[in-house]
Amino acid sequence: MAQDAIDGPWSLTIPETLFETLQGHLFPGDGDEHGAVLVAGIHPLRSGCARLLARDLFLAEDGVDYVPGKRGYRMLRAEFVRRHILTCRDEQLVYLAIHNHGGSGSVAFSSDDLNSHERGYPALLDISRGNAVGALVFAHGAVAGDIWLPGGRRVALDRTEIIGRQRRVLRPAPRGSRAKGDPQYDRQTRMFGQAGQLILAGARVAIIGLGGVGSLVAEYLARLGVGAFVLIDPDRLDPTNIPRVVGSRRRDVWWGLSSPTAPAWVRRLALAHATRKVDIARRVITEANPSAHVDAIARNILEPSATADLLECDYIFLAADEMRARLLVNAIVHQYLIPGVQIGSKVSVDESGRLTDVFSVVRPLRPGINCLWCNQLINPGKLADEAKVDRERKGQRYVDDDEVIAPSVITLNGVGAAHACDDFLFFMTALVAPSGTLDFARYESRSRALSMSSPRVDPCCTECSSEVGCRLGHGATGPVLPTFAV
Amino acid sequence: MSPAVQKAIDAITGQFNRDRVLVAADREGGAYVMVEGVTLGAPFAQDDSWIGFHIPSTCPYADVYPHFVRPDLARLDGASLGEGISTGHAFPDQAALKTPGDMPARTAVQVSRRSNRKDTAGLETPLHKLLKVIQWLKTR
CATH class of the missing domain: 3.40.50.720 (NAD(P)-binding Rossmann-like Domain)
Structure with a gap:
């Protein structure tokens, strides 16, 4: 599915290890603003939603890659941007520029931020050749995103999911729920x-x-x-499965017809029609x-x-x-x-x-x-x-x-x-x-x-690393999955 | 065939002469491959052999195992073929081919060399494995 044809909400999923590295960089305790680039794969869902999949993170060094801005407070240096947008173009990934604001629980782009997107992102879209680009702004406990799709349409990021020991969901602002509970779940709720x-x-x-x-x-x-x-x-169920398969019944295997004492042809027929x-x-x-x-x-x-x-x-x-x-x-x-x-x-x-x-x-x-x-x-x-x-x-x-x-x-x-x-x-x-x-x-x-x-991690693993050609977060543009080829 | 299997076959045909490599698809995206005229010589009485093997659709993760060679393989010194080499096999099983008959079965000697631990970077390709098996045979 072409990225500009996705009409549902967009979300971002980040592995917990990547998120913790980013958090440490953005919020070192100095109360200042810091920058980074996240490159992400994309996963269009049948529902029309799209998931951005965080694949790799590049931290901008203060004073070297993240410098005083010409119009706003700070900016990513052009060479830093160029290096990563070209990687995204070559590997069909999404480029996401990141910075942080103060506060907690909610966050939004400033007018300076949005103006800089309008000045810069049409050119980034041209360079990325058919891949979305965008920006994320983080506060403590909140993330907002401004995603630019090929063709120029813009979408706001609906939510960010952090996947690790547990699943955490961050949004631009808290969202209330007025759904009523089902009383049958009273004890567990x-x-x-x-x-x-x-x-x-x-x-x-x-x-x-x-x-x-x-x-x-x-x-x-x-x-x-x-x-x-x-x-x-x-x-299909076999008579020897019944002691272990929850919910199975003898009539699921035509009990009697499928027993070892039944003629072989009857048994075969019964098992071929088992549930x-x-x-x-x-x-x-x-x-x-x-x-x-x-x-x-x-x-x-x-x-x-x-x-x-x-x-x-x-x-x-x-x-x-x-x-x-x-x-x-x-x-x-x-x-x-x-x-x-x-x-x-x-x-x-x-x-x-x-x-x-x-x-x-x-x-x-x-x-x-x-x-x-x-x-x-x-x-x-x-x-x-x-x-x-x-x-x-x-x-x-x-x-x-x-x-x-x-x-x-x-x-x-x-x-x-x-x-x-x-x-x-x-x-x-x-x-x-x-x-x-x-x-x-x-x-x-x-x-x-x-x-x-404790599981070991091989930094060059074809499956769980973000080395070129490896799978991590590459989504639909990544390596072919090991299925049957038909 | 899966892209990884096709890539593996391209590497094999690049190493050996293309017209010496026979290929037949299996039912799942893998392939049966036979390389004709692989040089053997000492310690075997035969100067050369064909070598057949199956590349599963899960290439490059799956081992390529076992390999098959000519059925009359014998040692120059008359000794038995030794551990890991057994007679009385056929290659390939026609039921495994996508189109039975695409690669007629041959009686064969089986050469069993497993690689149970593959590098996580997937470095042992079917071509590497084939070359390792040929080298192993020559050092028997």
């Missing part, structure tokens, strides 16, 4: 307030994999009052919250049409085992600045059948902060295996046969699902404690031990 309930009702959440973990996530989120769901899983897992989750969600909107997509997440639905979400729960799904979700988290979490549980037994490892993991994924590729949690060998057809994979495997069916137990899934949903709740309602972390968590069921690990 006593914790996070009516404002929190409205945030949940306005959230659109994706769940990838509606098996043992994903079905529990669907139930928890529906009862919390999340307003919209994208459910993605190509599979899809996404439809079971839809049933669970709408029973808990009839007003929830549910898109049930019974396709592989790597099909481009399914991936497109993920890009419209505010949060992604990855509850599927496939490495390829991990690769794709990790890419979306960093390229489109959509937060998420990877959840799993594992039971390992040795050759004699003795239990060795029983654990659940919850790995929060945040743009520019937590990356599965940096942390060696996406196995290139398994990516290769998953791309093969079954017969090919079996034919090539002659050393380590890990195709035995792994044990799986609902209580282990419940540990991961509950913690991941809890993290989501506190993230969305911005109630995370100051000491809260984004560490990866591992719960050892047999010892009841909890271990946390």
Whole structure:
């Protein structure tokens, strides 16, 4: 979609680490004005809204890059502007000049600011060759933006979302809410307030994999009052799933016809007509919250049409085992600045059948902060295996046969699902404690031990860095997502 | 084919003579590739071999594994082919091709060299991996 055709509100999303660096630069405690340039990708939504995605930040050095203005108080030096607008032109990114005002809670451009935009931004638009340019002004707890689109139309920034340990929303000025609360949520709104309930009702959440973990996530989120769901899983229910898939019923698998004692052809026919897992989750969600909107997509997440639905979400729960799904979700988290979490549980037994490892993991994924590729949690060998057809994979495997069916137990899934949903709740309602972390968590069921690990960050990572050609915040003009090419 | 897979194939055809490289698309945007006439020699009795492999649609993240070579591969000293090399395979599996028959199956010896940890900057391309496998074979 052409940038000048976007007719809905514009927002800006900033990874928390970038925001904290910017805040430290703009508000060092001297009460003065400071400057910077933010370069951003763009993500047009189907609703007609647009998200600006903060990709990289360049701090203007006082007296060198940010100097006394000819008409206003201060200005960015021409050479500093030129360097970054040319980068934006070459990489199809949006150029955003930043400065700060005093005060807190609300902010607006001064007449000097707006006059300088009118003098300078038509020329910047010419240089940027089809990419928007604009300005942001920050105060404590408030951000305003003046975005110039190709063609000359101007839009005001609706809001800025900071994504990290929690989601914070900054606007040019406070916005009141007069929406009435739903009494059924009385007990939980006593914790996070009516404002929190409205945030949940306005959230659109994706769940990838509606098996043992994903079905529990669907139930928890529906009862919390999340307003919209994208459910993605190509599979139908199998009789062996019933002990773990929340909301499944024996008649979903034509019980009796699909049992091991039934003739093989009858069993095949029954399983071919078993209820899809996404439809079971839809049933669970709408029973808990009839007003929830549910898109049930019974396709592989790597099909481009399914991936497109993920890009419209505010949060992604990855509850599927496939490495390829991990690769794709990790890419979306960093390229489109959509937060998420990877959840799993594992039971390992040795050759004699003795239990060795029983654990659940919850790995929060945040743009520019937590990356599965940096942390060696996406196995290139398994990516290769998953791309093969079954017969090919079996034919090539002659050393380590890990195709035995792994044990799986609902209580282990419940540990991961509950913690991941809890993290989501506190993230969305911005109630995370100051000491809260984004560490990866591992719960050892047999010892009841909890271990946390701080994710490493590779500054040159193709997925979570802003190096040229890398994904962070690049949005629709960034690298191709690792989906099927059809 | 995905742009990354096409780029990988372009690099391979740039390294080897274009008319020695056969390519057939898989069903997901990846490709099966066969390079004819790759020089072998000692320690093997054969002077050359074709080498076949699959580049998954998730290139460059996925490993390119395993590789396949001529079915009569044998050592000059008569010893067994050794660890990581196994006989009795076929390449490619016709069910995996976008259009079965695009690359007729050949009986093959499988060469298993995994790269389980790829650099986060994605430096090991399918061409790098192919050259590493050829080098590994020559040092057996």
